[in-house]
Amino acid sequence: MALQSLDIKRRSATTTPVPGARATLEVVKLIDVSKCIGCKACQVACMEWNDLRDAIGENRGVYDNPADLSDQSWTVMRFAEVEPAPGRLEWLIRKDGCMHCADPGCLKSCPAPGAIVQYSNGIVDFHQEACVGCGYCVIGCPFNIPRLSPKDGKAYKCTLCSDRVAVGLEPACAKICPTGAILFGSKEDMLHHAAGRVVDLKERGYGQAGVYNPPGVDGTHVMYVLHHADRPELYQGLPKDPGISPLVALWKEIAKTLMNIGLGAAVVGGIVHYLTQGPNEVTEEEEETS
Amino acid sequence: MSKHALIQRHSASERLNHWLVAFAFILAGLSGLGFFHPGFYWLTNLFGGGTWARILHPFFGAGLALFFFIWVGREWKDNRITPEDWQWAKHMGDIMQNKMDNLPPIGKYNLGQKLLTRTMFTAIVLLLASGILIWQPWFAPEFSIELRRIGVVVHAFAAFVVLVCFIVHVYAAYWTRGAIRSMTRGTVTAAWARHHCAGWYKKIAG
Numbered sequence: 001m002a003l004q005s006l007d008i009k010r011r012s013a014t015t016t017p018v019p020g021a022r023a024t025l026e027v028v029k030l031i032d033v034s035k036c037i038g039c040k041a042c043q044v045a046c047m048e049w050n051d052l053r054d055a056i057g058e059n060r061g062v063y064d065n066p067a068d069l070s071d072q073s074w075t076v077m078r079f080a081e082v083e084p085a086p087g088r089l090e091w092l093i094r095k096d097g098c099m100h101c102a103d104p105g106c107l108k109s110c111p112a113p114g115a116i117v118q119y120s121n122g123i124v125d126f127h128q129e130a131c132v133g134c135g136y137c138v139i140g141c142p143f144n145i146p147r148l149s150p151k152d153g154k155a156y157k158c159t160l161c162s163d164r165v166a167v168g169l170e171p172a173c174a175k176i177c178p179t180g181a182i183l184f185g186s187k188e189d190m191l192h193h194a195a196g197r198v199v200d201l202k203e204r205g206y207g208q209a210g211v212y213n214p215p216g217v218d219g220t221h222v223m224y225v226l227h228h229a230d231r232p233e234l235y236q237g238l239p240k241d242p243g244i245s246p247l248v249a250l251w252k253e254i255a256k257t258l259m260n261i262g263l264g265a266a267v268v269g270g271i272v273h274y275l276t277q278g279p280n281e282v283t284e285e286e287e288e289t290s
Numbered sequence: 291m292s293k294h295a296l297i298q299r300h301s302a303s304e305r306l307n308h309w310l311v312a313f314a315f316i317l318a319g320l321s322g323l324g325f326f327h328p329g330f331y332w333l334t335n336l337f338g339g340g341t342w343a344r345i346l347h348p349f350f351g352a353g354l355a356l357f358f359f360i361w362v363g364r365e366w367k368d369n370r371i372t373p374e375d376w377q378w379a380k381h382m383g384d385i386m387q388n389k390m391d392n393l394p395p396i397g398k399y400n401l402g403q404k405l406l407t408r409t410m411f412t413a414i415v416l417l418l419a420s421g422i423l424i425w426q427p428w429f430a431p432e433f434s435i436e437l438r439r440i441g442v443v444v445h446a447f448a449a450f451v452v453l454v455c456f457i458v459h460v461y462a463a464y465w466t467r468g469a470i471r472s473m474t475r476g477t478v479t480a481a482w483a484r485h486h487c488a489g490w491y492k493k494i495a496g
Binding site: 013014015109111112113130131132133134135138139144150153245247250251255256259260262263266270273274277278279280281282286287289 | 464468
C-alpha cells in the first residue's frame with residue numbers, strides 16, 4: 001500500500017477483497033469555473049508540489065500552455081472563447097485534469113494488479129511501480145486524462161495530491177488558488193457550498209448554472225460549478241454525459257467471464273471425451289493387413 | 291507396400307514451420323493471458339513481469355502471424371473443401387466414438403482440420419489488425435481512443451476463439467494416435483493413412 005493512512009476501495013485487476021478496515025471521509029475538489037481568472041497558479045503549484053517540469057513548448061497563439069496534459073503536466077487550464085448567446089462573448093476557463101470518478105474507467109480497464117487504486121476517500125491514484133505501460137487506462141477513461149510517459153512508458157495523471165490529503169492537507173492547487181475558485185473538503189460540504197454558488201449565479205443572470213457531477217460515472221470527486229451546466233461542451237469539450245464506454249464494459253465485464261467459462265469448458269470437454277471414448281488408434285489388425 | 295511401411299506426411303520444412311507457429315503461439319498466449327484476465331496475471335512472471343510481458347507479447351504475436359500465414363499459404367492446396375468432406379462430416383457422431391469404418395475417402399486433411407485452419411486464419415488476421423491498434427508505444431497513439439476501444443474488444447474476442455481452436459487442435463492431436471509423430475518425425479504408417487485419410491493414401495500409394 002503506497003499510503004498507509006488511506007484505505008482502498010477498489011484495486012485494479014484484483015479478484016480478492018482489498019484492504020479496507022478503516023473508513024475515510026469522502027472528499028471533493030470543487031472547481032468554481034465562474035471564479036477562475038486563468039492565472040495558472042494551480043498549474044505552477046502542481047509542478048512545484050509534484051516536482052514536475054514539462055518541456056517548454058511552442059506559442060500556439062492561444063492562452064493554453066502547455067497545449068495538453070502530459071506525464072509532466074497533470075493539470076492544464078483550457079481557455080474557450082464562446083458565444084453562448086448571439087452577441088455575448090464569454091471567456092470560459094476550465095482547469096482540466098483527472099475527475100476522480102466514483103466508477104473509474106481507467107481502473108476497470110487496467111490489467112496490472114494494484115497499478116490503479118481508488119481510496120475510500122474517492123481519490124483514484126496511479127501507482128507507477130505496478131504499471132506495465134499498456135495504455136488501457138487511456139482507453140478506459142471517459143475524460144481522456146491519463147498520459148503515458150515517453151521516458152518510462154508509465155501512465156501519469158493528477159493524484160488529487162493523495163500524499164497531502166493523507167496527512168490532512170488540501171491539494172496544492174486548492175491551496176494556491178488566489179480567488180478561491182478551487183476548494184477542497186468533504187463531499188457533503190462541497191456540494192452544500194456548490195449549491196449556494198449556483199443560487200448566486202442564477203441570481204446574476206446565469207439561469208442554467210449548475211454543478212457538474214456526472215451520474216454516468218456515479219459522480220466525480222472533482223466537480224465543477226459551471227455558468228452553463230446545460231452545455232458543458234462549451235468548456236473545451238467537457239463531455240455532457242460521460243460514462244464508461246459500452247465497449248469497455250463489454251470487454252471487461254461480460255465477454256471475459258463468458259470466455260473464461262468457454263475455455264474451461266473446452267478443456268473439460270476434451271478430458272471427458274478422452275476418458276469416455278479413449279484414443280483414436282489404428283489397430284494391430286489394420287497394421288498387419290498393410 | 292511392405293508391412294509397417296512408413297509414409298512421409300510432413301516434410302522437414304513443414305515440421306519446422308509448424309513448430310515455429312506453435313512456439314510463437316505458446317509464447318504469445320502465455321504472455322497475453324495475463325492481460326486477458328487477472329486470474330492469469332501470474333503467467334507474466336514467466337517473461338520477467340508484467341512490463342516485460344507487455345513489451346514482448348506483440349512481437350510474439352507478430353511472429354505467430356508471419357509463420358502462420360506462411361503455413362496457410364503452403365498448405366492451402368490440401369485445405370480446399372471437397373464433396374467427400376461433407377460426406378465425412380455426416381459420420382461425425384461415429385468418428386467421435388472412434389468408429390472409423392465406412393468413412394468416405396478424404397484427402398490429406400479432414401473437414402475439422404480445414405475449418406480449424408479457416409477459423410484460426412480469420413482470428414489471427416483480426417488479432418494482428420486489432421493488436422496494431424493497441425500496440426504501445428509504437429502504433430496505438432496514432433489511432434483514436436474510440437478505435438482503440440474497438441481494438442481491445444476484437445482482440446479479446448479473437449484471442450478467445452484462437453485459444454479454443456488451440457485446445458481443440460492439441461486435444462485432437464493427442465486423441466488421434468500417430469498424429470503427433472507425423473508432426474515430429476514426419477511419418478505415419480500406411481495403415482494410419484488408410485484409417486484417417488483413405489483418399490490421400492490412394493493418391494500417395496497409387
